[in-house]
Amino acid sequence: MSQITKDDVIKALSTVDDPDLKRDLVTLNMVKGIIIDGTKIIAEVELTTPACPLKDVIKNNCIAAIKRDIPEATIVEINLTASVSGKSKNDIMPGVKNTIAVASGKGGVGKSTVAANLAIALAREGAKVGIIDADIYGPSMPLMFGLNHKNGLQQDPETKKLAPLESYGIKLISIGFMIDDENPVIWRGPMASGALKQFMTDVNWGELDYLIYDLPPGTGDIQLTLVQTIPLTGAVIVTTPQEMSLIDAKKGLKMFERVNVPVFGIIENMSYFIAPDTGNKYDIFGTGGGEKLANELDSKLLGCIPIDPRIREGGDAGKPIVEALPDSVK
Numbered sequence: 316m317s318q319i320t321k322d323d324v325i326k327a328l329s330t331v332d333d334p335d336l337k338r339d340l341v342t343l344n345m346v347k348g349i350i351i352d353g354t355k356i357i358a359e360v361e362l363t364t365p366a367c368p369l370k371d372v373i374k375n376n377c378i379a380a381i382k383r384d385i386p387e388a389t390i391v392e393i394n395l396t397a398s399v400s401g402k403s404k405n406d407i408m409p410g411v412k413n414t415i416a417v418a419s420g421k422g423g424v425g426k427s428t429v430a431a432n433l434a435i436a437l438a439r440e441g442a443k444v445g446i447i448d449a450d451i452y453g454p455s456m457p458l459m460f461g462l463n464h465k466n467g468l469q470q471d472p473e474t475k476k477l478a479p480l481e482s483y484g485i486k487l488i489s490i491g492f493m494i495d496d497e498n499p500v501i502w503r504g505p506m507a508s509g510a511l512k513q514f515m516t517d518v519n520w521g522e523l524d525y526l527i528y529d530l531p532p533g534t535g536d537i538q539l540t541l542v543q544t545i546p547l548t549g550a551v552i553v554t555t556p557q558e559m560s561l562i563d564a565k566k567g568l569k570m571f572e573r574v575n576v577p578v579f580g581i582i583e584n585m586s587y588f589i590a591p592d593t594g595n596k597y598d599i600f601g602t603g604g605g606e607k608l609a610n611e612l613d614s615k616l617l618g619c620i621p622i623d624p625r626i627r628e629g630g631d632a633g634k635p636i637v638e639a640l641p642d643s644v645k
């Protein structure tokens with residue numbers, strides 16, 4: 316029996332395509348290491364994000380290809396690692412690789428809920444994640460992550476930068492960590508924009524794969540400040556299926572397009588309700604709105620989230636549903 320060589324393994328892996336990028340793993344330089352110990356093969360495949368939804372498919376395809384092309388292999392192991400590629404190179408936060416705004420035109424559609432759960436989902440996959448609560452007048456992150464001004468933000472005596480607070484492995488900054496939540500913020504627009512800017516310039520974010528911005532509703536000062544301060548990797552638009560919300564979502568999406576921020580797509584929240592006792596489905600806010608909007612604007616419908624009291628309870632209790640019930644939202 317001839318010895319298995321690295322070339323044999325590379326040849327086998329060059330038949331496996333990344334389903335998204337439609338090129339093979341070797342050409343894409345994703346095969347980072349191969350160890351051969353007799354008839355045991357261990358290969359390291361580096362993904363572009365630990366949150367790759369197709370990682371199991373890639374892993375299984377690699378194992379199948381090696382077993383098919385190298386039948387003498389007795390044990391085949393694929394170790395998936397990830398190195399997040401950054402598209403948001405900026406001097407203000409040099410360690411932050413990607414910046415994502417969660418936005419909508421309309422209030423109360425679930426931006427903060429989506430931002431919090433998206434962050435937790437990414438962190439659970441192994442990514443380094445932070446959230447900037449850009450809603451200066453109505454911050455939601457303190458409640459959603461069970462943190463407030465009493466947790467005491469710390470300032471580095473040398474750099475004078477603030478250390479973000481941490482919850483469920485996510486770094487967070489919010490105006491609600493600086494003032495008590497009984498008192499409203501009564502500031503003029505420029506002060507609110509100034510606060511958002513400082514959340515970027517005066518906070519020690521360190522190394523992050525994804526920094527998520529939970530935006531207030533609308534297309535005002537805060538949104539403009541954000542797009543003018545740093546290059547955003549992209550934006551996600553949240554809407555509910557009803558017409559009122561769709562009109563505002565369209566405005567939100569167009570604003571990002573106008574300033575050349577790519578829109579990843581639309582998330583339709585509160586899409587339907589399944590009655591727990593009967594299992595009947597109710598389209599409380601109408602149906603198909605998100606898909607219609609995505610088609611009309613040549614965007615993508617990224618997903619639909621049902622109305623589920625557990626989503627609200629999780630947000631109110633400081634434990635978003637992806638943390639509290641990770642298997643409920645797949």
Ligand SMILES: Nc1ncnc2c1ncn2[C@@H]1O[C@H](COP(=O)(O)OP(=O)(O)OP(=O)(O)O)[C@@H](O)[C@H]1O
Nearest residue numbers: 422423424425426427428532621622623626627630
């Ligand atoms: N899919 C859902 N099922 C049940 N409750 C939800 C769902 N999505 C959001 N909620 C609840 O609806 C309320 C509004 O959601 P959220 O605060 O995320 O909206 P928002 O768009 O950030 O609002 P604002 O414009 O005020 O910032 C919250 O109480 C939240 O828990």
Ligand SMILES: [Mg+2]
Nearest residue numbers: 426427450455
């Ligand atoms: Mg909000």
